[in-house]
Amino acid sequence: MTNLLEVCNLAKRFTIAGGLAGKTRTVHAVDDVTFSIAPGETLGLVGESGCGKSTVGKMIVRLLEPSDGKILLEGTDITHISHRRMRPLRRRVQMIFQDPNGSLDPRQRAQDIVAEPLLVNGMRGAARRRERVADLFEKVGLRPDQMRNVPSKFSGGQRQRLAIARALALNPALIVADEPVSALDVSIQAQVVNLMSDIQREFGLAYLFVAHDLGVVQHISDRVAVMYLGRIVEIGDTARVYHQPSHPYTRTLMDAVPRPDPSRRHRALKVPRGEVPSPLDPPSGCAFHPRCPIATDVCHRERPLLRRVASGAEAACHHAD
Amino acid sequence: MTPLLSIQDLTVELSARDRIFDAVSDLSFTVARGEVLALVGESGSGKSMTALAIMRLLPEPVARISKGRILFDELDLAAASEASLRSIRGNRIGLIFQEPMTSLNPSMRVGPQVAEALRLHKGLDAAAARRRVEEIFEQVRIPDPKRRFDDYPHQMSGGMRQRVVIALALACDPDVLIADEPTTALDVTTQAQILETFRDLQAAVGAATILITHDLAVVAETADRVAVMYAGRIVEETTTEKLFAEPQHPYTHGLLGSIPHVAEAGSATERDRLTEIPGTVPALWALPKGCAFAPRCPRARQRCESERPELADMAPKHRAACWYPMGGAG
Numbered sequence: 001m002t003n004l005l006e007v008c009n010l011a012k013r014f015t016i017a018g019g020l021a022g023k024t025r026t027v028h029a030v031d032d033v034t035f036s037i038a039p040g041e042t043l044g045l046v047g048e049s050g051c052g053k054s055t056v057g058k059m060i061v062r063l064l065e066p067s068d069g070k071i072l073l074e075g076t077d078i079t080h081i082s083h084r085r086m087r088p089l090r091r092r093v094q095m096i097f098q099d100p101n102g103s104l105d106p107r108q109r110a111q112d113i114v115a116e117p118l119l120v121n122g123m124r125g126a127a128r129r130r131e132r133v134a135d136l137f138e139k140v141g142l143r144p145d146q147m148r149n150v151p152s153k154f155s156g157g158q159r160q161r162l163a164i165a166r167a168l169a170l171n172p173a174l175i176v177a178d179e180p181v182s183a184l185d186v187s188i189q190a191q192v193v194n195l196m197s198d199i200q201r202e203f204g205l206a207y208l209f210v211a212h213d214l215g216v217v218q219h220i221s222d223r224v225a226v227m228y229l230g231r232i233v234e235i236g237d238t239a240r241v242y243h244q245p246s247h248p249y250t251r252t253l254m255d256a257v258p259r260p261d262p263s264r265r266h267r268a269l270k271v272p273r274g275e276v277p278s279p280l281d282p283p284s285g286c287a288f289h290p291r292c293p294i295a296t297d298v299c300h301r302e303r304p305l306l307r308r309v310a311s312g313a314e315a316a317c318h319h320a321d
Numbered sequence: 322m323t324p325l326l327s328i329q330d331l332t333v334e335l336s337a338r339d340r341i342f343d344a345v346s347d348l349s350f351t352v353a354r355g356e357v358l359a360l361v362g363e364s365g366s367g368k369s370m371t372a373l374a375i376m377r378l379l380p381e382p383v384a385r386i387s388k389g390r391i392l393f394d395e396l397d398l399a400a401a402s403e404a405s406l407r408s409i410r411g412n413r414i415g416l417i418f419q420e421p422m423t424s425l426n427p428s429m430r431v432g433p434q435v436a437e438a439l440r441l442h443k444g445l446d447a448a449a450a451r452r453r454v455e456e457i458f459e460q461v462r463i464p465d466p467k468r469r470f471d472d473y474p475h476q477m478s479g480g481m482r483q484r485v486v487i488a489l490a491l492a493c494d495p496d497v498l499i500a501d502e503p504t505t506a507l508d509v510t511t512q513a514q515i516l517e518t519f520r521d522l523q524a525a526v527g528a529a530t531i532l533i534t535h536d537l538a539v540v541a542e543t544a545d546r547v548a549v550m551y552a553g554r555i556v557e558e559t560t561t562e563k564l565f566a567e568p569q570h571p572y573t574h575g576l577l578g579s580i581p582h583v584a585e586a587g588s589a590t591e592r593d594r595l596t597e598i599p600g601t602v603p604a605l606w607a608l609p610k611g612c613a614f615a616p617r618c619p620r621a622r623q624r625c626e627s628e629r630p631e632l633a634d635m636a637p638k639h640r641a642a643c644w645y646p647m648g649g650a651g
Contacts, residue, residue, distance in 0.1 A: 048508035155601045185363035186535065187598035190579035194594055212508065215581040219595065242583065256513035257583045258538035262561045265542050271517045272510040275478055 002075070003036040004173055004206050005060065005093075010034070010069035012055050016280070027279050029055045031230045033069070034306070039173060042200065042207040044221030044238065046214060046253075048276060051227040057176045057210045061095045062086060074173065091121060094167035098179035100159040104151040110162055111137075111147040117169045136165040139202075141195060157188035161195065168199065176208045181216060193220060214257050218242055226250050229279055229287040232306060236313020246315035249288045286318065294319050324351030325529040326375075326497050331389035331399070333367070333374050335605075336382070342606040344370045344384065346553045349632075352529040354496070359532045359540040359561070361576075362550035365602050368533045371550075372501050374399075375531070376416060377406050393497065412442035415490030415528065417519075419502035421482035424489060425474045431485045432458075432470030435492050442493045457488045460525075461518055480511035484518065491522055498528040504539065516543060537580055541565060549573050552613035553605060555632060559639040569641035569648070572598070572614045612643070620645045 012030040030052040037043045045053045058064040060071055062078065071079045073089055081089070097103050104113055114133045123129055134144060140161040151159055160180060167175055180196070181189040193216060199205060211217050217224060218238055225235040226249065234247040245251045255270040274291040277283055283290050289299040298318050306314045310321040333345035345367040352358045360368045373379045375391055377398055391398035393414075398406065410416070418424055426434055435457065436450035445453060451470070458466030461484040474482055483503065490498060503519060504512040520543060523530050532544055540547055541561060548558040549570065557570040568574045578596025600617040609615055615625040624644050632642045 048510065157601065185602075186537075186576060187363060187579050188601070190581070190595035190597045191599075193581060194597055197594070213581070214509065215583045218583055219581040252510060254583065256510045258512070258516070258536070258542045260538045260541045260565065260577065260580055260582050262541045262565050265561065271513050275480060275511070276508070 003072075004039045004041075004074060005037040005208070006070070006072040007036065007056075007060065008034050008070040008072075010056065010059060010071065011067045012052070012059060012064060013067045025280055028230050028282070029279065030059070033227075033230075033232055035225055035232065035235060037174065037206050037208060040200070040204045040206055041223070042209055042221045044217035044224040045208060045210045045227065046212065046217050046224060047227035048212060048253075050229075050276065050279060052230040053210045053227050054178050056227075057095070057178045057208060060208065061093055061176050063095070091117075091170035092172055093174045093176065094170070094172040095176045095178065096160070096163045096167050096180050098183050100156075100163040101151065103163060104159060106151055109148050109150060110142070110154070113151070113162060114165045114169055117166060121170055132169070133165075136168055139168065139199060140165045141191075155188075156184050157191055160184065160192050164192075164195065164199070168203070171203065172205065174206045174208065176210070178210045179212070180209075182211060182213060189216065196220065214242075214253065226253065229277065229282050231287065231316065233288065233317070234313055234315040235306065236311065236315075240311045240313045244311040244313075246309040246311050246313055246320040247288075247317045248292045248294055248319075250315075252291070286316070323353065325354045325394070326531075327351045327390075327392040328371075328375065329390045329392065331371065331374060331391065332387050333370050333379065333384055334387040335370075335384050340606045343387070344553055344605055345374065348389070348555060350548055350555065350558065352497070352531060354529050355524070355527040356546065357523060357530040357532055357544045359534060359544035359547045360550060361534060361537060361540055361547055363535060363602060365552070365605065366550040367553040368535075368550050369501055372499050372531065372533050376410060376414060376499060377401070378410075408442070411438055411489075412493045413495055414497040414499065415493070415495035417483075417486055417490045417498070417500040417503045419505050421479065421486045422474065424486045425482065427474055430471050430473055431477070431482075432472075435485070435489050438489060438492050454488070454492070457492055458484075460522060461485075461488045461491075462514075463488070478511075479507055480515060483507065483511075483515050487515070487519060487522065491526055491528075494526060495528050498523060498526070498530040499533070500530065501533040502535070503532070505534070505536070512539075519543070537576065538582060549576070552603060552608060554613070554642065555640075556614065556643070557641040558632070559636075559641075563636075563639055567636075567639075567647070569635045569639065569646040570614075570643045571618050571620050571645075571647065573641075574647055575617075620647075 010033040014027045014029055016025050033056055047053045059066045066079055111133050114136055115129050118129050142161050181192050209220055221238045224238050224241045225232045228249050234241055234250045245254055252272045256272055285301050286299045286304050289295040304316045304318045306316045309315045328348055328350050331348040332343055335342055335344045362368045374386055386399050432454050435454045439445045439450040439453055455466045463469050463484050504515050544561050547561050547564045548555045551572050557573045568577055575596060575598040581595055598617055611627050611629050612625045615621040630642045630644050632640045635641050635646055
């Protein structure tokens with residue numbers, strides 16, 4: 001199967017105007033990130049705040065210009081493609097955000113929000129567009145009588161449904177979802193996660209699912225990539241990464257997640273050491289070495305590259321089996 | 322165990338957008354010394370409003386206690402004067418909020434902020450207060466406490482700031498600790514660190530603790546007892562073990578099923594469909610006549626729509642407000 005999306009050595013550097021000395025400094029927000037997504041597949045991208053996961057998502061939909069590397073969408077290099085030439089390709093890749101409010105015009109009626117991409121992409125005939133919008137409303141579980149409402153009339157979960165309907169309008173092959181359920185209550189999260197699974201099956205959609213919630217990601221992803229300080233430290237099938245984590249950071253993350261099981265209450269927690277270092281001043285060698293329980297000299301000196309490990313996943317660790 | 326804090330029929334009235342309605346209705350519960358009671362619910366359930374009411378920090382006149390008592394050590398906080406409340410808050414009742422900057426003064430160094438509480442409430446002189454603050458910083462595992470004493474909040478990470486807030490809450494050896502979503506804003510590894518610190522110190526201080534959270538996994542790992550709130554009322558209350566093993570209210574049952582928790586290897590839930598609770602939480606000013614959960618409840622029958630169930634004993638130490646509880650079926 002050919003890949004829908006290929007990302008090679010992607011990097012994003014931000015320049016920050018300096019402090020007292022007036023020096024400018026460079027932050028490597030994303031560095032040397034490589035992965036692919038097959039049609040109909042979900043890749044979960046996890047990590048803690050500041051690890052660069054959202055920046056990766058934004059580069060793929062071209063909201064941010066990559067500093068280095070390549071993005072291929074259905075074989076076409078879109079890394080530095082102009083907006084004009086991107087337009088026909090934009091139908092193939094859509095994005096949904098954590099806060100639908102930020103992406104929905106508060107003065108527009110729901111039906112116009114969903115119809116807009118159809119209009120922009122030249123779908124002629126108001127009647128045809130109306131029909132398509134009604135169809136999309138039904139697909140995402142919104143009622144026909146809500147079509148004339150403005151976004152403020154919708155609950156948080158319904159607004160996310162609306163954002164999904166708009167993203168689906170042009171039959172995309174890939175949706176980049178950036179924390180799509182993290183602002184929602186638990187019972188509503190489940191509704192939206194289930195909806196995303198349903199439409200994936202129906203339309204053969206692929207997702208890049210960017211989220212910090214390891215439970216949600218496990219639930220929806222075929223494969224998972226774990227990021228730490230701008231780099232992927234482990235990537236592989238979800239079950240492998242979750243149940244046989246090979247990178248010590250992945251293990252740290254998995255141990256840290258609270259689980260809804262009261263029998264764990266009287267057990268000593270496996271508490272991670274230290275804090276995430278500043279991306280302005282990342283550690284030498286392996287960025288995780290100051291917090292790593294198994295770090296040795298080589299970890300201070302040399303940055304480990306991603307390589308195939310015993311579990312079948314790929315991990316960037318000198319000491320992974 | 323005799324309760325240290327006893328809430329009786331607490332009702333909080335809100336006036337907003339020309340509407341007057343109850344955000345919290347007839348809430349009753351107790352917390353004993355050394356015990357952690359979790360108040361769990363989704364947005365609009367009234368859990369945070371309950372915390373503000375207990376501390377008498379409601380934004381009056383928009384919100385006010387319209388009924389009920391808050392008994393703390395023979396004093397009714399619901400009727401107490403502002404002067405006596407000031408001597409209790411931050412002293413005998415410690416507070417931890419979700420966002421550390423709610424509690425910290427951004428323009429003041431963190432050590433002196435904690436020291437101020439000790440000088441005010443415990444009458445310590447400057448040198449003694451400083452020594453005590455350094456001790457407490459050590460206890461909440463702030464590395465290098467002597468140096469951190471002079472940091473401003475903005476010089477610290479989110480996790481460190483929350484440790485300062487915990488230090489501030491515990492500085493005066495409070496009898497009661499109220500923690501409102503103390504780890505919600507934190508990353509998962511920081512959350513684990515803060516939860517551990519919180520658990521250890523709560524046990525050491527022996528404070529009667531109310532933990533307010535939306536996260537049932539945090540509840541499972543932290544609380545002794547749980548009260549589940551829905552639309553301003555407690556719908557179920559029991560020990561943490563029983564709540565997870567035999568939830569009686571269909572809402573609790575639905576919530577437990579809808580958590581996409583990190584599943585163990587080979588477990589059936591790994592990539593199953595999540596249990597959905599259909600619909601949305603009703604508006605507090607337009608609650609249905611009977612059970613507020615009835616419109617979303619798979620077990621609802623006619624009686625649920627006409628008559629509101631009161632909290633009743635289902636089993637020892639297990640109360641639920643439901644006409645048709647889950648029973649042994651779980």
